[in-house]
Amino acid sequence: MDFAPSRLSADMVDAMWQFMHDRVFPAEPVWKAQLAELGPHATPPVLADLKRDARHRGLWNLFLPTVSGLSNLEYAPVAEVTGWSPVIAPEAINCQAPDTGNMELLHLFGTPEQRKRWLEPLLAGDLRSAYAMTEPQVASSDATNIETSIVRDGDDYVIDGVKWWITGVADERCQVFIVMGKTNPEAPPHQQQSMIIVPRDTPGVEVVRSLPIFGYQDQHGHCEITFTAVRVPAANLLGEEGAGFALAQARLGPGRIHHAMRAIGMSERALSLLVDRARSRTAFGTVLADQGVVQQLIADSRIEIDQVRLLVEKTAWLIDHHGAKGARTEIAAIKVAAPAVATRVIDRAIEVFGGAGVSDDTPLAYFYAWARVLRIVDGPDAVHRRTIARQEFQRPRR
Missing domain, CATH: 2.40.110.10 (Butyryl-CoA Dehydrogenase, subunit A, domain 2)
Structure with a gap:
């Protein structure tokens, strides 16, 4: 297995980071203000500008290999970058759930008429x-x-x-x-x-x-x-009558890669905020960064993030080479591991921020809520642990 980024993947990651700094991060307070004015389910007008810019930069429908030319492994680090702003960035590049999974279903199993009526406008971001x-x-x-x-x-x-x-x-x-x-x-x-x-x-x-x-x-x-x-x-x-369960399983493999990498992106942003806070905040006569307990929070977070990223990259490689069935255990594993790591890292950041961490002055409170929800959506942790255990019972022993 080789997880080294391809030139195409590295270029897309660089372009995505540039888009994040140029447009997405500055749009976050604008997005929030527009939703406060127009209502929680309105479409913020800033989104149209972001989408036009993303398309101009070639950052559009990157999740779909036949469109972007990116494999699951190559797209994974791009998805991680979007996790730094999980509400805005995925939608700005038309890579948001649940549309990605639905587009995959229509692409793989839709009739020509279904693709014309529904897939094409979804790929265009029109609905x-x-x-x-x-x-x-x-x-x-x-x-x-x-x-x-x-x-x-x-x-x-x-x-x-x-x-x-x-x-x-x-x-x-x-x-x-x-x-x-x-x-x-x-x-x-x-x-x-x-x-x-x-x-x-x-x-x-x-x-x-x-x-x-x-x-x-x-x-x-x-x-x-x-x-x-x-x-x-x-x-x-x-598809065909009676094929719903099989279609659902086909839909979930790549989608769990996306969810897991976005969770890692949230974790990375939480850790970045934690580090900045530790450097700037003083308690008991010293900056927090010099206190052993805070250093342990940072070190544990870095270890766990890097561990789970490697597991997700392995899973993406397996899907690319053996399909979702060949990565069944790993898909279940990342669905458990990535949200769990995100929840722990975000919780540590909240601890260091104190009251500010549970307010809306930082993204940490929303990140924590969404990371916790990720442990339920697409099947709760217990179901995926059951899948992993069953596969383990079938594994040949040496």
Whole structure:
């Protein structure tokens, strides 16, 4: 395994850092002020300027190998840089969840008509999408539990069910949902589910509410949605009937690389803030940087960040060379490890900042909330530990 950056990857990382310093970091207070004025789910006008500049710089759709020419390993450090400003930077370069996963699904499994209608405007950044799987009444960590029904009726499918924690739906630009439900409850457990494309304006679709995370209205809203006798053409089925679970697994591999590297980016920014604070703050007659307890916080953070980055790079290399199935254990491992490290590093930074760390004067409080949520989204830690343990039981012993 060789994790040395390619020339293309190194150039993209350099360009991304330049964009961060030139545009993204200065835009953070502007973004915050515009949302305060227009509402938590509005589109800040500064975003359009950022997106135009990103496209001009060639920083657009970098997550998709067939578009950018970047492998998962090559894109990983770019994703890390965007994690320094996780609300703004990914969206500014059209590499934000859940759109990235939906674009991958449409690219891999969509019909020509589906790609024309939905993938092309998503790649252009003209609209946004949502991925509707999680449900309030079942443990959605086991996707075979989902209860939403997708029933064939002539040339249509009829959808009934309730979804929640559906990211991005409070944003008026979110015009299409990829919905996962059951088309055949009598089939084997992993062949009961299918995915179908549902335009937002379809009769019977109701956005009930937006759910905050630790009080933050995050990622353009995580919403509860009801589907009541929602009728869409059979041509909206994504892939084949019964392939929903397999499509979901294909969607999650690269996406977890992105989440993990952005978590590392948040960790790096938290550590940078911690170091700056330690150098500038005095307590008990000496700067914090000279106190052994603070030095230990810094050292532990550096060790853990570098360890988890290597694990994510290994996972990205395995996906590139062996596909998501060949990296199943590692994908589960980074989903546990990266948010856990981020939570610990951010917590240490908050400790050094004291009261300022839990306020909105720094990004640390939001970072902590989002890092903690990452331990639940895309499957909770316990599920991924179960996957790792099962793989370990199957590993040949020497």
